[in-house]
Amino acid sequence: MKKTDTADLWWKNAVVYCLDVETFLDWNNDGVGDFAGLAQRIDYLAELGVTCLWLMPFYPTPDRDDGYDITDFYGVDSRLGHHGDLVEVLRMAKDRGMRVIADLVVNHTSDQHPWFKASRSSVTSPYRDFYVWRKDLPTNQPETVFPGQESGVWELDEKTGEYYLHRFYRHQPDLNVENPAVREEIAKIMGFWLELGLSGFRVDAVPFFIEGDPGAVAGDEYGDPHDYLKSLRAFLGRRTGDGILLGEVNLPREEQLTYFGGEAFDELTMQFDFVAMQKFYLSLAREDAAPLAEALASRPRLGQPAQWANFLRNHDELTLDQLSDAERDEVFTAFAPDEDMRVFGRGIIRRLPTMLSGDPRRIRMAYSLLFSMPGTPVLFYGEEIGMGENRDISGREAVRSPMQWTPEPNGGFSNAKPRRLTAPVVDDGYAPRFVNVAEQRHEPGSLLSFIRTLIRTYRNSSEIGWGDFEVLDQPNRAVLAHVVSASEGRMVALHNFGPDPVSLELTIPDTAAGTRLVDLLTTGEVTLSDDGAGRFELGGYGYRWLRVIEPGSRRLY
Ligand code: NOJ
Numbered sequence: 001m002k003k004t005d006t007a008d009l010w011w012k013n014a015v016v017y018c019l020d021v022e023t024f025l026d027w028n029n030d031g032v033g034d035f036a037g038l039a040q041r042i043d044y045l046a047e048l049g050v051t052c053l054w055l056m057p058f059y060p061t062p063d064r065d066d067g068y069d070i071t072d073f074y075g076v077d078s079r080l081g082h083h084g085d086l087v088e089v090l091r092m093a094k095d096r097g098m099r100v101i102a103d104l105v106v107n108h109t110s111d112q113h114p115w116f117k118a119s120r121s122s123v124t125s126p127y128r129d130f131y132v133w134r135k136d137l138p139t140n141q142p143e144t145v146f147p148g149q150e151s152g153v154w155e156l157d158e159k160t161g162e163y164y165l166h167r168f169y170r171h172q173p174d175l176n177v178e179n180p181a182v183r184e185e186i187a188k189i190m191g192f193w194l195e196l197g198l199s200g201f202r203v204d205a206v207p208f209f210i211e212g213d214p215g216a217v218a219g220d221e222y223g224d225p226h227d228y229l230k231s232l233r234a235f236l237g238r239r240t241g242d243g244i245l246l247g248e249v250n251l252p253r254e255e256q257l258t259y260f261g262g263e264a265f266d267e268l269t270m271q272f273d274f275v276a277m278q279k280f281y282l283s284l285a286r287e288d289a290a291p292l293a294e295a296l297a298s299r300p301r302l303g304q305p306a307q308w309a310n311f312l313r314n315h316d317e318l319t320l321d322q323l324s325d326a327e328r329d330e331v332f333t334a335f336a337p338d339e340d341m342r343v344f345g346r347g348i349i350r351r352l353p354t355m356l357s358g359d360p361r362r363i364r365m366a367y368s369l370l371f372s373m374p375g376t377p378v379l380f381y382g383e384e385i386g387m388g389e390n391r392d393i394s395g396r397e398a399v400r401s402p403m404q405w406t407p408e409p410n411g412g413f414s415n416a417k418p419r420r421l422t423a424p425v426v427d428d429g430y431a432p433r434f435v436n437v438a439e440q441r442h443e444p445g446s447l448l449s450f451i452r453t454l455i456r457t458y459r460n461s462s463e464i465g466w467g468d469f470e471v472l473d474q475p476n477r478a479v480l481a482h483v484v485s486a487s488e489g490r491m492v493a494l495h496n497f498g499p500d501p502v503s504l505e506l507t508i509p510d511t512a513a514g515t516r517l518v519d520l521l522t523t524g525e526v527t528l529s530d531d532g533a534g535r536f537e538l539g540g541y542g543y544r545w546l547r548v549i550e551p552g553s554r555r556l557y
Helices: 035-040 042-048 083-095 114-121 180-196 206-211 225-240 253-260 274-286 290-297 325-335 360-372 395-399 437-441 447-459
Strands: 016-019 052-055 099-104 154-157 162-165 200-203 244-247 270-272 307-310 376-380 468-471 479-486 489-496 502-507 516-519 525-527 533-538 543-549
Touching: 035 042, 035 083, 042 083, 042 447, 083 099, 083 180, 099 180, 180 200, 180 225, 206 225, 225 244, 225 253, 253 270, 274 290, 274 307, 274 325, 274 360, 290 468, 290 479, 360 447, 360 479, 360 489, 360 543, 437 447, 479 502, 489 502, 489 533, 525 533, 533 543
Parallel strands: 016 052, 016 376, 052 099, 099 200, 200 244, 244 270, 270 307, 307 376
Antiparallel strands: 154 162, 468 479, 479 489, 489 543, 502 533, 516 525, 516 543
16 A cells, blocks of 8 residues: 555654643743643644654542543643643644644543542442442452552442452542443543544553453453444544544553454554563663564564554653563663662663663664654653653652753743742753753754654654564674665664674665665765675664665655
8 A cells, every 4th residue: 555545644654742741841830830831832842843742641630640540531630721721732733733642541530530439439329330349359369550559459448348440559440341331431531532632542551441340251241342442443533534542552462463453453543562662671781682673573564554653761660571580680780770760570760861871872872763663653751852860759750850941940841949849850960951952952963953853854754654664684683774665665774782883784675786775864875786785884872774765766865
């Protein structure tokens, strides 16, 4: 299929940027970021090249899980503004050609949600079945997601003497998706935000969300959870035409395909590639490209509408749960040597630059890879300037410190007193006086300028998002050489995970005599021999993107 036949599949080469309104920019100086602040920075995001904003939860919340505990699915947290402010952001984004998606967190609610208050009030409440209740504590409990913070997934509710299910914190009771009334509510919630102008959702905790009651008897009326996911996607399609579901599914490869809807590709539009992300860190730690190459090669092949979302870091702990114990230890030793840099026995609470001791060569190589791996890249706010984390903020939330705009106090995030800020600003070698947007913005050699170049080049290289992918054979362990090919053309990317320069001979398959490989991130080119071979130099932790230019090609480079 030609790209032009499916030009409305905008997510195939989008640049997704995740932010929390609360920590982005505080325009009224009360210490909490707000929609008015975000509106001030839409042009910054457009200039960076972002094409799709992902808003973390902005709904009313007691804020015991940073907004992932919602009390009103239709509301806007009053600390951040109101619907009018949000709509203004949507309008401005649309004007710049930028889409907006938001977290859809419907696996659970806050225990302060009116539905749960009603549900727990009595066993005969009309809302009782909005949640999953058990008279007796189930004997074979699934493991909690938050070991050390929760001991199980069932909590006794004193009033009615029954247990409710909570896959996450005990203050986040799971909704009962087996109940048609709950499914109807979820559809209404989606419909509401889509009418306001969202282009889809990042769907929280998909496997838990659709599973229903983990102890339910097979063959009950709920049926196959995937049918439910299909119905949500169909609903989204009917309402929007081209809306997306970007799903959080941290599962092994075999299971991921089922969440795309198998060969039908009628469930999630995109899934984060947790497997490649984890193997990427193993490759970094080992200075060996093989783990990442294998992870990419093991991806199930996707039909045209489906897509992988690549990321190096997100708002949670950097989970390493899909590595073996020995592999996880390797990554811990390399990038989180102290116990307090880790959480839940499986993850790291640091951002990428601190893990890499600030080495600019490695940091740039990592981002060059992010934007050249087949799929759609997702950035977490602050990555573009190399922000560090603030370990004064506990656990996973260490990476959710305020965005650093200027070298001024509070990093230009807010003029409120530091003690009033929603989260403390980084205060070490990565503090705003060292790492900020204002100073990097006009500095051609800055990380921000580099990321902007990567984004521009990615957007000019549609084969990365659309194309087929192949790892090229070559003898150097430290090097990942891959080619992405689409009907528009081909691009070769080289990444060196090791500190030593390398010189490698590569053969690019199926090239006509006289084919050149032209550098896209710098000036330079290599003319291939008639049998498609060429010699390529790469610096320590070096990277190159090269457009395959066959004789007569009109492709820009
Ligand atoms: C996944 C989110 O990414 C995480 O931050 C949150 O705590 C859980 N889901 C529960 O909503």
